[in-house]
Amino acid sequence: MxxxxxxxxxxxxxxxxxxxxxxxxxxxxxxxxxxxLAKEGFKTLLIDRGRGGGEKExxxxxxxxQPLRDIWPELDKEAPIxxxxxxxxxxxxxxxxAVTVEFKSPKGKSFTALLPQLTSWxxxxxxxxxxxYVNEVTVDEIIFKDGRAVGVRSxxxxxxxxxxxxxxxxxxxxxxxxxxxxxxxxxNVALGVKEILRTxxxxxxxxxxxxxxxxxxxxxxxxxxKGVPGGGFIYTNKDTVSMGIVLHLKHAIDAIEAGKxxxxxxxxxxxxxxxxxxxxxxxxxxxxxxxxxxxxxGGLKFSPKRLAYPGLLVVGDAAGLLLxxxxxxxxxxxxxxxxxxxAEAIKYAMDHGGxxxxxxxxxxxxxxxxxxxxxxQRHLGVEMVxxxxxxxxKLPNIAIGLFKELYEQxxxxxxxxxxxTSVLSNEGLDxxxxxxxxxxxxxxx
Amino acid sequence: MSAQxxxxxxxxxxxxxxxxxxxxxxVDEEPHIVVDYSKCEKCPTKPCIxxxxxxxxxxxxxxxxxxxxxxxxxxxxxxICPMDAIAWxxxxxxxxxxxxxx
Numbered sequence: 001m002x003x004x005x006x007x008x009x010x011x012x013x014x015x016x017x018x019x020x021x022x023x024x025x026x027x028x029x030x031x032x033x034x035x036x037l038a039k040e041g042f043k044t045l046l047i048d049r050g051r052g053g054g055e056k057e058x059x060x061x062x063x064x065x066q067p068l069r070d071i072w073p074e075l076d077k078e079a080p081i082x083x084x085x086x087x088x089x090x091x092x093x094x095x096x097x098a099v100t101v102e103f104k105s106p107k108g109k110s111f112t113a114l115l116p117q118l119t120s121w122x123x124x125x126x127x128x129x130x131x132x133y134v135n136e137v138t139v140d141e142i143i144f145k146d147g148r149a150v151g152v153r154s155x156x157x158x159x160x161x162x163x164x165x166x167x168x169x170x171x172x173x174x175x176x177x178x179x180x181x182x183x184x185x186x187x188n189v190a191l192g193v194k195e196i197l198r199t200x201x202x203x204x205x206x207x208x209x210x211x212x213x214x215x216x217x218x219x220x221x222x223x224x225x226k227g228v229p230g231g232g233f234i235y236t237n238k239d240t241v242s243m244g245i246v247l248h249l250k251h252a253i254d255a256i257e258a259g260k261x262x263x264x265x266x267x268x269x270x271x272x273x274x275x276x277x278x279x280x281x282x283x284x285x286x287x288x289x290x291x292x293x294x295x296x297x298g299g300l301k302f303s304p305k306r307l308a309y310p311g312l313l314v315v316g317d318a319a320g321l322l323l324x325x326x327x328x329x330x331x332x333x334x335x336x337x338x339x340x341x342x343a344e345a346i347k348y349a350m351d352h353g354g355x356x357x358x359x360x361x362x363x364x365x366x367x368x369x370x371x372x373x374x375x376x377q378r379h380l381g382v383e384m385v386x387x388x389x390x391x392x393x394k395l396p397n398i399a400i401g402l403f404k405e406l407y408e409q410x411x412x413x414x415x416x417x418x419x420x421t422s423v424l425s426n427e428g429l430d431x432x433x434x435x436x437x438x439x440x441x442x443x444x445x
Numbered sequence: 446m447s448a449q450x451x452x453x454x455x456x457x458x459x460x461x462x463x464x465x466x467x468x469x470x471x472v473d474e475e476p477h478i479v480v481d482y483s484k485c486e487k488c489p490t491k492p493c494i495x496x497x498x499x500x501x502x503x504x505x506x507x508x509x510x511x512x513x514x515x516x517x518x519x520x521x522x523x524x525i526c527p528m529d530a531i532a533w534x535x536x537x538x539x540x541x542x543x544x545x546x547x
Contacts, residue, residue, distance in 0.1 A: 058547035136539030171520040292498035292519035
């Protein structure tokens, strides 16, 4: 029997008999919602199944800062930032050959972080603003009465509120149990597997070629994932490296069925860690942690039909609000911003006569009017292109083939035009086909 | 540099079970995932064997064997299982994986 929720609440001297809002999940979305609500004076209960230190949090490793500053202007000074990203690298990899492009940006727009640390900071912010933060409580069910969410249940304990915010994350069991979403399909998610490699800051800066106030974000595309759409990722922390792979699950299943993928997924990560081109980045490092998390592909296709229901608002990953382009992953800032918007919708409802569905559903309009929705909509096509196995396989071949033609010479030196046409013919393409492939790619963007 | 030194610098593969030694769990007595093995027997592809990142699903002969203790709570098995054989729950009240650096 789970009696922890009631035990914690009854141990407190003064708790309200009923909360204005209950937020389920203290990830970026839930903590941002609870923080914004508490700041507005709402009696807010923030519940998490971890032990209070962000224990259930795992992501690639990079956060875009600006949307978070809209919630916490003190972010740059206070948040547990590992490194500001000043170098963006992308590598196309095939066997032991690689083409790498680097963009050196003068100023960090994004930073690397350890998500347990960052979300602990966010939850503490909510707590300082006045939210009641209860951890080690797993919510089993959202309670509905006459079609309206009225509370949550953990084991035999229940607690009620005017509004429930579902910030439970990508697996969204509670929404599924409530019949609001269907079972997750492999088409709409990718598996991210991650290792934390401890290198020490001196070795890390030397091997990545960065200064002590710099950070690198690096994406690798090619046979690292054995032709399955996805890729490798690398982010530099202070004295550790976050690295791993992302594997589109539908294509991974197809590859297993076709006999093209017959390795355990951890061996793909190992292949990346031991890859002759990349291993120098973390030579002699020890593994500090290993974990995995699902990441959303084609965000809006994963979204429930509505994000507002009577008494219930859905935020963050559970709402499908994560952007993937194959090069960028934006989850933390999108999630947190949706949490802020949900809190603002609750404020709107209170200012307009109460927490009726007619008032609460302004949240759907807030989301549609925000960068979160417009960015997800704008990138639907990109995700389709990057998840096409045929296009995905050709990209590294074209990039590497072109540089091979240009640089590997004995007597003859090809003109750039000769190099390009030779590479294209190897890929069964000609300039016309490349043009139409590019056009169809561009049209879908 | 001697040949021996060069050899030492060659990075070595690490077994998944050794990698998982770096992780911390607060293991519950009750499993949060229950597998209906009768369905696994009819499963032609068994993608869980390859795709569960923690290696919780292994083969004993041609039978699937599952253990929940080392689960990293990603949810992959539930999504990919073609037989709908997996009942998956969040571990109860503070149990399960304890991520620190991820």
